[in-house]
Amino acid sequence: MRTAATTLVCVLLLAEGLASASEPDLARARELFRQNRWAEAREAIASNMGSLSPADRDQARFLLGLSHLREAELYRAVSAFSTDVGLAYMKELTASKERRALPWVPLFRGLYQLDAGRYEDAERSLAEAALSKSLDAEWSRLATTRRDLARSLKGRRPAAVVVADLEGVDLDAPDVEDASDPKKILRFFDPLRLETLERRAWKSALLELSPLAQEGQGMANKLARFYAGYSLFFLGETAEAVSLLASFDLAALGPDYYARVRVITAASSAPGDAAALWESTRNYPEAVLLWNELSPAEPVASALTERLKSLPQSFGESADETMVGRWGLAALSRGLDSKEVLTALSRHRNHANKNKIEWNDPLLLVALAAANYSNSDYPQSLETLFELAKSFEGLRGLQWNLQGVYAARQKSAGDARIAN
Amino acid sequence: MNRIMVAVLLAAILALPAFGVENRQDGFPDGGRLVYGEYGRPATLDPITSNDMVGLRVTELLFNGLVSFSPKNEVVADLAESWDISPDNRVYTFKLRRDIQWHGASGGAGRRVTADDFVGTLDLIQHPRTLSPLKAPYELVAESRRVSEDTVSITLKRPIVNGLGRLSFKVVPTFALTNPDFFSRDDPFSQRPVGTGPYRLRTVTPEGDVVMDANPSYHRGRPHIDEMVLKPFADRNVLTQSLLFNSTDMIVQLNARDIAQVEGDKRFNLYPYNALSYTFFGHNLLNPHLKKKEVRQAIAYAVNRQEMLDSFYEGRGTVISGPFAPGSWAYNLDVKPMSFDPVRAKELLARAGYSRSGADGYLLTEEGTPLQFTLKVPIEKENETIKRVVLAFQNYMRQVGVKVDLQFREWQAWQEDVFVNHDFDLMIAEWAFDDSADISTLFHSKETGAWRNNFIGYSNPEVDGLIIEGKTTLDREKQRTINQKLHALLADDQPYTFLWTVTNYAAIHKKVRHVDIQPFKFFTFVDGWYIPTKEQGGSPE
Numbered sequence: 001m002r003t004a005a006t007t008l009v010c011v012l013l014l015a016e017g018l019a020s021a022s023e024p025d026l027a028r029a030r031e032l033f034r035q036n037r038w039a040e041a042r043e044a045i046a047s048n049m050g051s052l053s054p055a056d057r058d059q060a061r062f063l064l065g066l067s068h069l070r071e072a073e074l075y076r077a078v079s080a081f082s083t084d085v086g087l088a089y090m091k092e093l094t095a096s097k098e099r100r101a102l103p104w105v106p107l108f109r110g111l112y113q114l115d116a117g118r119y120e121d122a123e124r125s126l127a128e129a130a131l132s133k134s135l136d137a138e139w140s141r142l143a144t145t146r147r148d149l150a151r152s153l154k155g156r157r158p159a160a161v162v163v164a165d166l167e168g169v170d171l172d173a174p175d176v177e178d179a180s181d182p183k184k185i186l187r188f189f190d191p192l193r194l195e196t197l198e199r200r201a202w203k204s205a206l207l208e209l210s211p212l213a214q215e216g217q218g219m220a221n222k223l224a225r226f227y228a229g230y231s232l233f234f235l236g237e238t239a240e241a242v243s244l245l246a247s248f249d250l251a252a253l254g255p256d257y258y259a260r261v262r263v264i265t266a267a268s269s270a271p272g273d274a275a276a277l278w279e280s281t282r283n284y285p286e287a288v289l290l291w292n293e294l295s296p297a298e299p300v301a302s303a304l305t306e307r308l309k310s311l312p313q314s315f316g317e318s319a320d321e322t323m324v325g326r327w328g329l330a331a332l333s334r335g336l337d338s339k340e341v342l343t344a345l346s347r348h349r350n351h352a353n354k355n356k357i358e359w360n361d362p363l364l365l366v367a368l369a370a371a372n373y374s375n376s377d378y379p380q381s382l383e384t385l386f387e388l389a390k391s392f393e394g395l396r397g398l399q400w401n402l403q404g405v406y407a408a409r410q411k412s413a414g415d416a417r418i419a420n
Numbered sequence: 421m422n423r424i425m426v427a428v429l430l431a432a433i434l435a436l437p438a439f440g441v442e443n444r445q446d447g448f449p450d451g452g453r454l455v456y457g458e459y460g461r462p463a464t465l466d467p468i469t470s471n472d473m474v475g476l477r478v479t480e481l482l483f484n485g486l487v488s489f490s491p492k493n494e495v496v497a498d499l500a501e502s503w504d505i506s507p508d509n510r511v512y513t514f515k516l517r518r519d520i521q522w523h524g525a526s527g528g529a530g531r532r533v534t535a536d537d538f539v540g541t542l543d544l545i546q547h548p549r550t551l552s553p554l555k556a557p558y559e560l561v562a563e564s565r566r567v568s569e570d571t572v573s574i575t576l577k578r579p580i581v582n583g584l585g586r587l588s589f590k591v592v593p594t595f596a597l598t599n600p601d602f603f604s605r606d607d608p609f610s611q612r613p614v615g616t617g618p619y620r621l622r623t624v625t626p627e628g629d630v631v632m633d634a635n636p637s638y639h640r641g642r643p644h645i646d647e648m649v650l651k652p653f654a655d656r657n658v659l660t661q662s663l664l665f666n667s668t669d670m671i672v673q674l675n676a677r678d679i680a681q682v683e684g685d686k687r688f689n690l691y692p693y694n695a696l697s698y699t700f701f702g703h704n705l706l707n708p709h710l711k712k713k714e715v716r717q718a719i720a721y722a723v724n725r726q727e728m729l730d731s732f733y734e735g736r737g738t739v740i741s742g743p744f745a746p747g748s749w750a751y752n753l754d755v756k757p758m759s760f761d762p763v764r765a766k767e768l769l770a771r772a773g774y775s776r777s778g779a780d781g782y783l784l785t786e787e788g789t790p791l792q793f794t795l796k797v798p799i800e801k802e803n804e805t806i807k808r809v810v811l812a813f814q815n816y817m818r819q820v821g822v823k824v825d826l827q828f829r830e831w832q833a834w835q836e837d838v839f840v841n842h843d844f845d846l847m848i849a850e851w852a853f854d855d856s857a858d859i860s861t862l863f864h865s866k867e868t869g870a871w872r873n874n875f876i877g878y879s880n881p882e883v884d885g886l887i888i889e890g891k892t893t894l895d896r897e898k899q900r901t902i903n904q905k906l907h908a909l910l911a912d913d914q915p916y917t918f919l920w921t922v923t924n925y926a927a928i929h930k931k932v933r934h935v936d937i938q939p940f941k942f943f944t945f946v947d948g949w950y951i952p953t954k955e956q957g958g959s960p961e
Contacts (some may be wrong), residue, residue, distance in 0.1 A: 096895070096897070172754070181898075184898040185901045351690045351692055352683050352690075352736065353736065355738075355923075375492070376491075376493055377694070378749070379694040379748065380692075382747045382748070383738075383747035386751075386753075387738065399753060403751070404897070404900070406749035407749040407896045407897070410493065410856060410857075411494065411582050412489070412493070412585050412854035412855035412940075413585050413588045413589075414856045415476075415557070415853070415854045415858075416553075416853050416854075416859070416861060416862060416873060417473045417475075417476050417851070417852050418835075418849050418852075418873075419472055419473040419697065419850040420459065420472075420800075420803075420806075
């Protein structure tokens with residue numbers, strides 16, 4: 001089984017650096033973590049945290065933090081993919097003369113545009129929705145609120161300002177189900193749900209890692225500090241992230257971590273420094289992927305696209321699958337050849353167990369689903385999401401929208417064949 | 421010339437580099453031989469009466485249609501070079517290529533494909549005496565007409581979704597048939613077909629190998645690989661061994677149990693592909709006991725599908741809840757698979773009137789005989805996986821007091837039993853679908869004749885109504901809603917016990933390059949595959 005090498009190394013480092021994990025629950029949690037069953041890993045620890053020795057408690061806490069962090073990265077990936085699909089689905093609905101008059105279409109198109117950072121488009125769509133007389137007061141208010149948000153976000157993501165209320169919500173149920181024609185049910189899901197799930201996971205990661213970052217010892221302290229800073233960065237708290245990482249012993253965790261810290265630090269520095277920093281960090285894949293998160297201006301933007309193109313050549317057979325997955329999504333977002341991206345991602349898939357999270361990193365599976373989608377292989381994309389949805393909540397909106405895109409675009413003859 | 425015509429012509433011109441050249445300009449070498457293994461032999465080699473996956477794949481090598489599909493599943497020109505669609509979306513007028521000739525056998529040599537061939541093929545499909553699974557799909561054609569030698573016009577009874585894609589039927593030369601008006605599997609053409617495809621039939625050997633040669637005048641350019649051989653196997657284990665011991669170069673659908681072994685062999689590439697397929701137990705609704713919904717539901721509750729999937733397919737698949745594969749746009753995600761619940765199964769059987777048991781522990785019918793079904797299992801000679809599945813099924817059913825007799829039947833005999841004679845209580849098989857997720861032929865009450873797909877005799881007015889509504893609407897979201905309703909209804913009604921969808925893997929020798937697989941028809945892009953010159957010598961005999 002291939003695993004996410006970097007994060008696993010972290011756990012292994014801790015295992016060596018700290019007292020051995022004698023408690024069976026902790027050992028079980030580590031095994032579940034290795035199998036990418038993060039929620040189950042947390043459950044295995046949660047009930048016995050109090051009975052662990054202090055050293056094992058640190059290790060357990062780190063594992064808890066990392067499990068939330070992995071989940072946050074996963075939801076970030078799902079959210080990005082979901083936004084692309086959501087926009088495509090809204091486009092298909094708009095193209096259909098039967099549905100273009102539906103008030104929900106401009107509203108949710110605007111929500112997805114907002115999520116994609118297309119603020120001006122979002123403002124237009126949401127203004128159109130807010131003016132619609134067919135929307136009831138609650139949804140009209142939401143359209144107005146989000147329209148105003150589009151004016152003020154300036155590079156941030158919506159969840160940095162407003163989060164969805166997920167308390168007691170069935171995440172498989174849509175935000176809106178339009179049954180104005182009882183023979184045609186349309187469902188709409190607010191993309192803010194996935195962003196909220198991502199944000200919640202980053203915060204949980206931070207919560208678990210912060211005590212270790214402050215009081216932990218040795219390697220545990222250093223790793224916890226790095227990942228706490230990393231979480232803060234993705235929460236949009238760049239200044240706090242930089243502050244936490246500034247006091248970091250940069251050399252301690254190796255050049256890759258060092259490069260990433262420097263990129264995160266660059267997020268708050270003057271644009272003029274970017275080109276030089278790019279040159280000194282471009283050889284570290286994780287740092288390159290962080291650059292992608294910063295959406296840098298030229299000349300770094302073009303250099304980044306080129307670097308993303310060549311990056312898979314440096315991926316060995318045991319490359320960190322999470323990183324490979326993040327590379328795939330970054331490459332797709334920058335318009336690289338989707339067939340080549342799919343081929344590169346597929347090299348890291350366990351073909352015999354192609355959709356199982358125990359055998360494939362979940363984020364890699366999301367990237368594969370996105371690459372399949374980009375190559376119009378909708379069945380494979382849906383099948384992968386079907387398996388992922390068994391372990392991770394909140395994917396239904398993406399599945400629904402993708403089914404809608406597929407339904408609109410399929411052109412087949414209607415053939416069915418028997419086989420033995 | 422209207423706007424659609426201009427757009428189509430433009431599309432056809434743009435497609436020229438890929439589909440319109442006589443000689444391939446891709447720089448890949450010609451030559452070599454590819455032997456591919458299938459589990460079971462095709463009953464027919466013609467595209468009219470063929471109803472199974474083995475037949476579908478081989479006819480994809482031998483025949484073409486007016487239009488085909490690109491790797492991104494866009495409709496592209498094939499034997500037609502352009503088309504015009506009337507404003508009311510009912511009349512499709514195709515301008516044919518003038519450079520297509522029938523394969524040089526059975527009097528076909530040198531004969532050009534003309535409008536008469538397309539009109540003749542549609543007439544053949546629609547003839548009352550032709551037994552073809554295509555009959556229902558092509559009932560939508562009101563008229564096909566020769567406009568000129570190179571122009572054919574097809575009028576639909578009503579506009580439909582995917583009208584163009586639905587006219588992708590394979591054309592056959594009616595002049596080569598014994599009877600040009602109707603067609604059956606008895607016609608020698610079904611074993612000696614003449615087509616227009618990338619490969620032409622050379623011979624079928626006494627062992628059943630179908631040997632095909634590259635068509636030198638193929639309109640998309642001569643296929644790179646010289647010779648293609650379909651090698652049928654009666655034993656799934658032997659099929660895998662044939663690959664491992666170089667008797668074949670490729671297995672279209674690898675046995676789930678052998679995936680790890682082949683993946684570990686550096687000589688081969690594994691290609692997963694999603695054929696939108698699922699395995700099921702079908703219930704013959706002519707059987708008075710299976711006619712009761714409670715009995716069908718009890719069967720579903722009695723079977724631990726996840727356990728079977730994990731044990732016999734090493735977990736390489738997904739338990740499903742209804743008549744679509746999870747990769748389909750029509751799959752209803754709100755419907756969950758019935759759980760394994762033998763207690764509930766017994767309750768349902770009791771409610772259906774089966775609460776008394778005999779001395780042997782089996783439930784008794786009103787007549788005092790054991791509640792007993794015959795399960796017809798298609799098997800060539802050996803298929804260890806399917807044997808394990810049905811033995812486990814037999815055991816699960818015993819636990820709830822139902823006796824199941826297993827009858828193993830060779831594939832062709834099984835098809836006769838199921839599709840023609842309806843001589844079964846229970847059967848097991850797999851359905852595969854193209855992207856359209858069209859289940860109408862499986863469950864509409866009118867689809868029950870010989871060689872029709874509703875061989876279980878299912879009849880449910882609500883399902884019929886939804887199927888008709890789905891076929892007549894042009895609104896794809898409405899079609900989706902209808903299919904999701906059908907999913908929920910059929911999941912509750914259980915005309916089948918819906919089992920699972922397993923991952924399809926093709927195992928292909930690494931010497932075969934530039935492989936692109938169409939998940940349903942498999943060989944659509946085979947003309948672009950090639951074997952490097954240096955590696956052409958090592959093909960199996």
